[in-house]
Amino acid sequence: MLALDIRNLNKTYNHFQLKDVSFQLEKGYIMGFIGTNGAGKTTTIKSIMNMIQVDSGEVHILGKNMAEHEIELKQEIGCAFGDIDFYTRSKIKTLTEAIKKFYTNWDDQTYNKYLKRFKLDENKKIVELSTGMKVKYSLALALSHGAKLLILDEPTSGLDPVSRDDLLDIFQELVMDGEISILFSTHITSDLEKCADFITFIEDGQIIQSSEKEAFLESYRLLSGSQSQLDQVKEQLISYKINSFGFTGLIRSEDFDPASDLKATTPNLEEIMIYFAKREDMHV
Amino acid sequence: MYNLVIKDIKLGIHPTFFVMPFLTGALMLIPGWIYFLVLLYFCWITIPNTFGGFKAQNDLLFTAMMPVTKKDMVKARVSVIVILELLHIVIAMLFGILNLNLYPHFVYHFFAPHMAFWGLCFVMLAIFNLVLFPMYYKTAYKYGGAVSTAIAAAMLFAGIAQWIGVENSAVADAFNGAGAHNTALQISILAAGIAIFIVFTMIAYRMAVKRFLKVEI
Numbered sequence: 001m002l003a004l005d006i007r008n009l010n011k012t013y014n015h016f017q018l019k020d021v022s023f024q025l026e027k028g029y030i031m032g033f034i035g036t037n038g039a040g041k042t043t044t045i046k047s048i049m050n051m052i053q054v055d056s057g058e059v060h061i062l063g064k065n066m067a068e069h070e071i072e073l074k075q076e077i078g079c080a081f082g083d084i085d086f087y088t089r090s091k092i093k094t095l096t097e098a099i100k101k102f103y104t105n106w107d108d109q110t111y112n113k114y115l116k117r118f119k120l121d122e123n124k125k126i127v128e129l130s131t132g133m134k135v136k137y138s139l140a141l142a143l144s145h146g147a148k149l150l151i152l153d154e155p156t157s158g159l160d161p162v163s164r165d166d167l168l169d170i171f172q173e174l175v176m177d178g179e180i181s182i183l184f185s186t187h188i189t190s191d192l193e194k195c196a197d198f199i200t201f202i203e204d205g206q207i208i209q210s211s212e213k214e215a216f217l218e219s220y221r222l223l224s225g226s227q228s229q230l231d232q233v234k235e236q237l238i239s240y241k242i243n244s245f246g247f248t249g250l251i252r253s254e255d256f257d258p259a260s261d262l263k264a265t266t267p268n269l270e271e272i273m274i275y276f277a278k279r280e281d282m283h284v
Numbered sequence: 285m286y287n288l289v290i291k292d293i294k295l296g297i298h299p300t301f302f303v304m305p306f307l308t309g310a311l312m313l314i315p316g317w318i319y320f321l322v323l324l325y326f327c328w329i330t331i332p333n334t335f336g337g338f339k340a341q342n343d344l345l346f347t348a349m350m351p352v353t354k355k356d357m358v359k360a361r362v363s364v365i366v367i368l369e370l371l372h373i374v375i376a377m378l379f380g381i382l383n384l385n386l387y388p389h390f391v392y393h394f395f396a397p398h399m400a401f402w403g404l405c406f407v408m409l410a411i412f413n414l415v416l417f418p419m420y421y422k423t424a425y426k427y428g429g430a431v432s433t434a435i436a437a438a439m440l441f442a443g444i445a446q447w448i449g450v451e452n453s454a455v456a457d458a459f460n461g462a463g464a465h466n467t468a469l470q471i472s473i474l475a476a477g478i479a480i481f482i483v484f485t486m487i488a489y490r491m492a493v494k495r496f497l498k499v500e501i
Contacts, residue, residue: 053498070353074350074352081345089341094295097294101290
C-alpha cells in the first residue's frame with residue numbers, strides 16, 4: 001500500500017514553478033526528499049498538506065484523496081516544519097493541552113512515554129528548548145496522535161551530529177514495524193545515506209529521480225580524467241568541474257561506456273546534488 | 285470549530301483582553317461623555333493587539349497544521365472576536381444602567397446610555413466587522429490596513445450618528461428626550477441594531493472565507 005502518492009503536481013509562481021511533480025512512498029519506509037535551497041521541497045510539502053492551492057495534480061495519502069478527505073487524513077499525518085516557531089513563549093504543557101483536543105486518537109500514555117524517552121520537561125517553554133528538543137517535541141506530538149505518515153521539513157537541519165544521529169535512529173525504529181512511513185526533506189545528504197530507503201531528488205521544481213537509494217546512487221557515475229579525455233564525454237556529462245589534474249564530472253550510468261579508460265566511481269548523494277546544481281548554472 | 289475557539293481563548297488571546305471589557309465598561313460612569321468611545325477602545329486597543337499577537341506567535345501556520353478546514357479557521361476567529369465584542373457591549377450596558385441610576389437628573393448633551401443607543405453601538409461594530417474581516421483575510425496575517433480602515437469606518441459612523449443626535453431635534457428626542465421612556469421604540473432600535481450586527485458579521489464571514497481559501501500559507 002502507498003502511504004503517499006503524489007501525481008503530477010503543478011504550481012506556478014512569478015519566479016518559480018513546480019513542474020509535474022510525482023512520486024510515491026511505500027508504507028513502512030523512509031523517503032529522503034533532497035534538493036538545494038529553493039528547489040521546491042517546502043512548496044511540495046505545503047501542497048501535500050493542502051496549505052497552498054496547486055494549479056493541477058493530486059495527492060493521495062494512505063489510499064485516500066487529500067483534497068476530499070483533508071480533515072480525516074490530517075488526523076493521520078504528523079507534520080513539522082523545521083523546528084517549532086509558534087507560541088514559543090508558551091509552556092510545552094499549555095501547547096500540548098491545546099493541540100491534543102484536535103486529535104481523536106490522542107493517547108496520553110504514548111505522549112508521556114515519548115516525553116520521558118526524549119527527556120522533555122513539560123514545564124519548559126518552547127523557546128527554552130534546543131533545536132533538537134523542538135524537533136523531538138514535534139515528533140512526540142505526531143506519535144501521540146497515532147500519525148501513520150510523518151512529513152518532516154528539514155528536521156535535522158541545525159542539529160549537532162550526535163542529536164542528528166539520535167534522531168535518525170528514532171526514525172528507523174519508528175518504521176520498523178511497517179505501520180509508520182516518513183517523508184523527510186533535507187539538504188544534509190549524509191543523513192539520508194544513514195537511514196533513507198528511498199530518495200526523491202528535486203531540482204528547480206522538477207523531480208529528477210525518485211527511486212530506491214542504492215539504485216539511485218548506481219544510476220550515476222562520477223568520472224575523472226584528463227582534459228583531453230573531457231572532450232570524449234563532454235556531451236553526455238550532466239556537468240563537470242575542471243581542476244589542475246583534469247576534470248571530474250557526473251554522468252548517467254546508461255550514458256557511460258564501461259570500456260572507456262576513464263576512472264569511474266559511484267557518487268554519493270552530495271556529489272549528485274552538486275553536479276545537478278552546477279548543470280543549472282552552466283545553462284544560465 | 286469549538287477546539288479552535290478554545291485554542292484562541294487559551295493560547296492566542298492574552299487574558300488581559302478578557303479583563304478589558306470591565307475596564308472600558310467602567311468608563312460608562314463618566315457623566316455626559318460620548319459613550320461611543322467606550323466601545324471604540326475595544327477597536328483601538330484589543331483588536332490590533334490580539335491580531336498582532338496572532339502574527340507574532342505564527343498562529344496561522346500552527347492552526348493550518350491542525351486537522352481543521354480553512355472555513356472553520358475563519359469561523360472560529362470571527363466567533364472569538366464576536367464573543368469579545370459581546371462581552372464589551374454587555375458589560376458596558378450594565379455600567380450604563382448604573383450610570384442612569386447614579387445620575388438620574390443629569391442632562392445628557394450626547395447620547396445617553398438608553399437601549400436605543402446600544403442599538404447604534406451594535407451598528408458601529410457591525411460596520412467595523414464588515415470592513416475588518418474581509419480585508420484581514422486577504423493575507424490572514426497583515427492586520428494594519430484592515431484595522432485602520434475598520435476603525436476609520438466605525439469612527440465615521442459614530443461621529444455622524446452623534447452629530448445628527450445633537451443637531452437633529454427629532455433624533456435627539458428619540459434617543460435622549462421623550463423617546464427614552466418609550467420602551468417599544470427603544471427596544472425596536474436595539475433589535476434593529478442587533479439584526480444589522482448579525483447580518484453584517486455573517487456577510488463579513490462569508491467574504492473572509494472566500495478570500496482565505498485563496499491564501500497560500
